[in-house]
Every structure is written in structure tokens, then in C-alpha cells.
Amino acid sequence: SQQGEEDPQALSIQEGENATMNCSYKTSINNLQWYRQNSGRGLVHLILIRSNEREKHSGRLRVTLDTSKKSSSLLITASRAADTASYFCVSAGNKLTFGGGTRVLVKP
Amino acid sequence: DVKVTQSSRYLVKRTGEKVFLECVQDMDHENMFWYRQDPGLGLRLIYFSYDVKMKEKGDIPEGYSVSREKKERFSLILESASTNQTSMYLCASAIGGLVREKLFFGSGTQLSVL
Numbered sequence: 001s002q003q004g005e006e007d008p009q010a011l012s013i014q015e016g017e018n019a020t021m022n023c024s025y026k027t028s029i030n031n032l033q034w035y036r037q038n039s040g041r042g043l044v045h046l047i048l049i050r051s052n053e054r055e056k057h058s059g060r061l062r063v064t065l066d067t068s069k070k071s072s073s074l075l076i077t078a079s080r081a082a083d084t085a086s087y088f089c090v091s092a093g094n095k096l097t098f099g100g101g102t103r104v105l106v107k108p
Numbered sequence: 109d110v111k112v113t114q115s116s117r118y119l120v121k122r123t124g125e126k127v128f129l130e131c132v133q134d135m136d137h138e139n140m141f142w143y144r145q146d147p148g149l150g151l152r153l154i155y156f157s158y159d160v161k162m163k164e165k166g167d168i169p170e171g172y173s174v175s176r177e178k179k180e181r182f183s184l185i186l187e188s189a190s191t192n193q194t195s196m197y198l199c200a201s202a203i204g205g206l207v208r209e210k211l212f213f214g215s216g217t218q219l220s221v222l
Binding site: 033041042043088090092099100 | 148150151153198200209210214215216
């Protein structure tokens with residue numbers, strides 16, 4: 001069963017809009033990572049936030065982490081059609097635990 | 109850029125066949141992983157290796173074995189393929205250490221067992 005939970009499971013937005021997805025985890029972590037997966041391909045690392053950080057930015061990506069709530073969010077600003085993909089959070093504690101993923105569709 | 113190469117993009121095998129999935133990384137990473145990805149079940153760890161000839165079972169090792177004779181190569185073996193092993197198989201590598209900070213994934217092998 002999945003230990004990490006992501007919501008929403010699917011998201012459909014127009015190009016230029018922001019996309020926000022959330023992730024919850026169950027155990028204490030050292031860091032939390034977000035990955036993107038284009039259809040039928042491998043995962044690509046996007047960003048990592050450490051347990052002592054609350055917010056991190058990378059280009060159009062913004063990640064927040066709330067360790068008291070065991071949750072994280074990923075915001076993609078000014079989305080593009082090329083952002084269409086599945087996004088996974090991965091909590092890194094004693095082991096890596098993958099969330100179920102959020103499928104994002106950006107319509108041109 | 110780190111490259112993780114999986115030998116086949118698509119593979120079709122028959123029930124009972126022995127299947128080898130090969131993965132090669134070019135960044136001298138100590139850690140290598142095999143995952144399978146199924147709709148609704150996400151990514152599940154089959155095996156991982158933290159050094160040459162070392163291996164650890166993941167969450168779903170049954171029906172699989174692995175081999176790591178060289179640092180750059182990590183092979184997944186299905187001793188006797190079954191239809192429930194039809195899946196997307198993903199190999200990944202990461203720098204050594206207890207804390208995993210960044211996984212590099214291959215493009216995946218879609219295996220169909222008929």
C-alpha cells in the first residue's frame with residue numbers, strides 16, 4: 001500500500017495558470033523530494049527540501065514543507081503545455097517512500 | 109549529465125521464461141535500485157544494492173533476484189516469469205550514503221508476460 005498520499009490525483013488547468021499539488025507522509029524524514037514523470041518514461045528529479053527548511057524555490061517551482069503536519073506542497077507557476085506529466089513526492093527517512101502521484105494536464 | 113540506461117524499452121516474454129533486465133549507470137554511483145510501477149500501486153521497491161555484490165530486499169522481492177558484479181551494472185532477473193510480473197520496471201541510481209538525496213532514473217522497461 002502507498003504510504004505517501006498525494007492530492008489531487010489529477011489536475012487539469014489552462015496554460016499560464018498555477019498548479020498546486022499536495023503530499024502527506026507518515027514517518028519522520030530527512031528530506032522530501034519531488035519528481036516528474038512524462039508519460040511512460042522514467043522519473044526526473046525536480047527539487048529537494050530538507051527537514052529543517054520550510055520553503056524552497058527553483059525556477060517556476062515552489063515547494064513548502066510542514067513537518068508538524070507531515071505535509072508538503074508543490075506549486076508550478078505560469079504552467080506550460082510541457083508541464084503535462086505526473087508528479088511524485090518522495091519522503092526520505094530510513095527509506096524512500098513514493099507518493100501515488102498527481103497527474104497534471106496543462107491545456108494550451 | 110548522469111545517464112542511467114536500461115537495455116530494453118519494451119519486452120515481451122512468455123510465462124516461465126527467465127528474463128534479464130539490465131541497467132547501466134555512468135556516474136560511479138554506489139547505490140542502484142529496481143522498482144516496478146503499476147497503475148494504482150505507484151512505485152514499489154524490488155531490490156537495491158549499495159555496493160558491488162551487495163544487495164538488499166525491497167518491499168516486493170518475491171519472484172525476483174538481482175546481480176551486481178560491477179559497480180555500473182545492476183541486473184534484475186525474473187527466474188520464471190509470470191503474468192503478474194507484467195509491469196513497468198524502472199532502474200535508478202544514487203550517490204552513496206545513508207540519506208538518499210537524488211535518484212537518477214532510467215527510461216523504464218515495459219515488460220509484458222504472456
